[in-house]
Amino acid sequence: MELLLNNFGSVNKYLLRFSKYHKVRTANIRNYSLSSLDDNSTTAKLSATADPTTDLATSGQKAQHKRTQNSLHIAVIGVPNAGKSTFINNLINHRVCPTSSKVHTTRKSSKAIYTTGQTQLVFYDTPGLVTPREIKRHNLEQSFKSAYKHAIQHADIIACMHDVSNSWTRNALHSTVIETLNEYKHLPSFLILNKIDALRSKRVLLELIRVLTNNTINTTQSVGNKNQRRQYKRIEESNDKPVTNSEDKKDVSWSNFQEVFLVSSITGSGLNDIQDYLTRVAKERSWEYSKGSFTDEKPEALIVESVRARLLDYLPQEIPYNLHSAIEYFSEENGTIYASVEVTCPSARIERLICGESNGKLRQITERVTSDLVETFGKPISLTISTRSKKTE
Numbered sequence: 001m002e003l004l005l006n007n008f009g010s011v012n013k014y015l016l017r018f019s020k021y022h023k024v025r026t027a028n029i030r031n032y033s034l035s036s037l038d039d040n041s042t043t044a045k046l047s048a049t050a051d052p053t054t055d056l057a058t059s060g061q062k063a064q065h066k067r068t069q070n071s072l073h074i075a076v077i078g079v080p081n082a083g084k085s086t087f088i089n090n091l092i093n094h095r096v097c098p099t100s101s102k103v104h105t106t107r108k109s110s111k112a113i114y115t116t117g118q119t120q121l122v123f124y125d126t127p128g129l130v131t132p133r134e135i136k137r138h139n140l141e142q143s144f145k146s147a148y149k150h151a152i153q154h155a156d157i158i159a160c161m162h163d164v165s166n167s168w169t170r171n172a173l174h175s176t177v178i179e180t181l182n183e184y185k186h187l188p189s190f191l192i193l194n195k196i197d198a199l200r201s202k203r204v205l206l207e208l209i210r211v212l213t214n215n216t217i218n219t220t221q222s223v224g225n226k227n228q229r230r231q232y233k234r235i236e237e238s239n240d241k242p243v244t245n246s247e248d249k250k251d252v253s254w255s256n257f258q259e260v261f262l263v264s265s266i267t268g269s270g271l272n273d274i275q276d277y278l279t280r281v282a283k284e285r286s287w288e289y290s291k292g293s294f295t296d297e298k299p300e301a302l303i304v305e306s307v308r309a310r311l312l313d314y315l316p317q318e319i320p321y322n323l324h325s326a327i328e329y330f331s332e333e334n335g336t337i338y339a340s341v342e343v344t345c346p347s348a349r350i351e352r353l354i355c356g357e358s359n360g361k362l363r364q365i366t367e368r369v370t371s372d373l374v375e376t377f378g379k380p381i382s383l384t385i386s387t388r389s390k391k392t393e
């Protein structure tokens, strides 16, 4: 079965959404200008007009001396669904890491690049840390477990993402996270408490900081920047009651975090503080990527991963984990991307489920992926998703 969606009619709607997305996210950071995908390159690019200080250097009023370049490689680790990809996309103001409401959306380590002023931040989005049992249950590739190692080995610092919205798991760092931090304890690390928007009581956060850092971060004194301390103070002054005891729990905590940040990756709250922190600690080192690069992934790979992410969102339970998506066709002509992806299903029954009545579900999925990809590439895309089944009934 095949469904072709010609999206030229609706592409303006997507471009409008795209520019809104960028304007909102970049309001107080910098101005963006979109440029086309670099025809000669295999990486997706947008050009960004960086902050005014850099513009000055490149305009007629060139700086007297050559400015140094700084860079920092950050491995973002955490359990599946902690919000790692959402965090990176919103921090770099660009959708390069596919996200979904299901676990294991990210399957391999990928890079997202953000350049501001003299500093280039290179984020490694890593697959959620998993146990061998989870690898089996979700039919994950064996390379899954080791993918984060590659990222950490290239990192200067580890960002440890922790989901505070889940009251069952938030009071402890997962054992796989502690194991990883231990294994790479020579690297500095910081803790990100994510999804604070989902909390009714913010009071719980102070207690969590104490528990998860083994009481090593003092929320009332010199740790953190002014904003963070103000945030901690506001929480302290609220009337809510703490929910846990503050006794030391070494097996659920890590004592060597250098900073703790409270963020909502989805609303963008707190992300500027992290950006400032990373810029401050960046090393004097030449940039690896040109100023306009946002990822080193090939556009074809971004397309396939975006299809996979939306299949995870639209299909129930374990079904999407047993599908295989592959690019069939990719080209770019006159500023428009043409792509076709084939989804192989384990049976005709599953294929019918994906397509839905009169192909309605497949059309919905295709529209959603198209919208995501317009945000990714900043240009129209004509996308076809076709399905086939391994077995007929």
Ligand SMILES: Nc1nc2c(ncn2[C@@H]2O[C@H](COP(=O)(O)OP(=O)(O)OP(=O)(O)O)[C@@H](O)[C@H]2O)c(=O)[nH]1
Residues within 6 Å of the ligand: 078, 079, 080, 081, 082, 083, 084, 085, 086, 087, 098, 099, 100, 101, 102, 103, 104, 105, 106, 107, 126, 127, 128, 165, 194, 195, 196, 197, 198, 263, 264, 265, 266, 267
């Ligand atoms: N409420 C809320 N939801 C969030 C936040 N950040 C991420 N999410 C949601 O959490 C889910 C998982 O987000 P992802 O960014 O895909 O998580 P991940 O850690 O990359 O997941 P894996 O690929 O499984 O490792 C998605 O449904 C996001 O919309 C947040 O700050 N607040």
